[in-house]
Amino acid sequence: MAEKKVIAVVGATGAQGGGLVRAILNDPSGGFAARALTRDPNSEQARALAALGAEVVQVDIDDEASVAKAFAGAYGAFCVTFFWAHFSPEIESTQAGNMARAAKTAGVQHVIWSTFEDTRKLVPLDDDRMPTLQGKYKVPHFDSKGQSDHLFTDAGVPTTFLQTSFYWDNLIFFGMGPQRGEDGKLAITFPMGDKKLPGIAAGDIGKCAYGIFRRGSDYIGKIVGIAGEHLTGAQMAAALTAAFGEEVGYNAVSPDAYRGFGFPGADDLGNMFQYKRDFEAAYCGARSLDVSRSLNSELKTFAAWLAENKERIPMS
Numbered sequence: 001m002a003e004k005k006v007i008a009v010v011g012a013t014g015a016q017g018g019g020l021v022r023a024i025l026n027d028p029s030g031g032f033a034a035r036a037l038t039r040d041p042n043s044e045q046a047r048a049l050a051a052l053g054a055e056v057v058q059v060d061i062d063d064e065a066s067v068a069k070a071f072a073g074a075y076g077a078f079c080v081t082f083f084w085a086h087f088s089p090e091i092e093s094t095q096a097g098n099m100a101r102a103a104k105t106a107g108v109q110h111v112i113w114s115t116f117e118d119t120r121k122l123v124p125l126d127d128d129r130m131p132t133l134q135g136k137y138k139v140p141h142f143d144s145k146g147q148s149d150h151l152f153t154d155a156g157v158p159t160t161f162l163q164t165s166f167y168w169d170n171l172i173f174f175g176m177g178p179q180r181g182e183d184g185k186l187a188i189t190f191p192m193g194d195k196k197l198p199g200i201a202a203g204d205i206g207k208c209a210y211g212i213f214r215r216g217s218d219y220i221g222k223i224v225g226i227a228g229e230h231l232t233g234a235q236m237a238a239a240l241t242a243a244f245g246e247e248v249g250y251n252a253v254s255p256d257a258y259r260g261f262g263f264p265g266a267d268d269l270g271n272m273f274q275y276k277r278d279f280e281a282a283y284c285g286a287r288s289l290d291v292s293r294s295l296n297s298e299l300k301t302f303a304a305w306l307a308e309n310k311e312r313i314p315m316s
């Protein structure tokens with residue numbers, strides 16, 4: 001049997017990378033092997049991946065040499081950055097550059113870079129529909145990824161640019177689940193008006209990435225957007241109502257109100273939702289459900305994700 005192609009996965013103990021490691025391990029005859037990269041190979045999550053059959057290797061994406069070492073001998077690499085660990089676009093771009101150059105050094109044949117649109121292409125800094133943040137960004141955690149795309153091209157690594165979507169898991173981990181209002185009624189709150197928000201089960205991102213690796217060179221040099229469904233706030237609320245058996249409403253607040261909520265990153269997320277609202281056609285259009293399903297036949301709808309996860313959503 002031919003030797004398996006090793007995929008080195010950054011963020012393997014996290015949402016996106018973890019989904020990819022499990023997708024590779026769940027397909028033992030697929031011809032790929034998973035190398036799970038982590039800062040701490042002795043952590044509980046890293047040891048769990050080793051027990052499932054992944055090779056676990058230490059990495060720190062702040063250190064290019066450590067990434068080159070961790071990528072050595074790999075056919076493919078999944079590259080992701082962790083904006084919410086530091087809130088710094090500059091750190092995110094530096095880390096992207098480290099991974100791009102390391103992939104070149106290691107001779108990686110296919111990189112998937114988990115990225116987003118640079119929103120400043122449609123909302124230049126002098127467009128005052130939304131505030132400029134950190135001096136030169138509109139949506140810092142998007143712009144920093146988008147402005148880093150060229151680092152992979154410049155390094156000369158064959159790359160697929162994977163544009164992901166809002167994780168429905170944010171209802172569990174990011175405090176975006178239904179909250180009970182003063183009237184005692186449950187509601188979700190997004191500044192999306194009546195526009196559609198592309199969403200995805202976080203675990204499906206890794207499965208789609210695996211689908212891209214399986215397609216060989218088909219997606220090299222291409223931008224691929226993925227989502228599980230495009231839903232309005234009202235449609236999400238209806239699905240939550242059906243799942244919980246209790247009415248869940250939708251508060252369509254203004255982006256300004258959302259930016260003013262005061263939690264860390266509220267301004268960044270307020271701008272992000274406004275961008276998705278104001279450019280609904282382009283943003284949804286860049287995330288084809290058919291393409292996503294062709295990459296991952298198990299792609300979940302919001303209702304299917306809720307059926308598996310509703311008990312994990314904290315209810316106030």
Ligand SMILES: NC(=O)c1ccc[n+]([C@@H]2O[C@H](COP(=O)([O-])OP(=O)(O)OC[C@H]3O[C@@H](n4cnc5c(N)ncnc54)[C@H](OP(=O)(O)O)[C@@H]3O)[C@@H](O)[C@H]2O)c1
Pocket residue numbers: 010011012013014015016017037038039040043046059060061062080081082083084085141164165166167168170
């Ligand atoms: N929330 C959303 O809706 C959403 C949607 C699309 C995209 N995103 C983007 O997804 C990205 C985060 O990905 P995720 O959700 O998969 O992450 P995550 O679940 O928060 O996982 C964090 C991972 O970061 C790794 N890590 C942190 N710093 C590292 C470093 N210096 N070197 C190596 N590994 C490091 C950790 O691994 P160890 O601790 O094991 O080292 C861990 O696996 C963010 O940039 C965000 O913008 C989020």
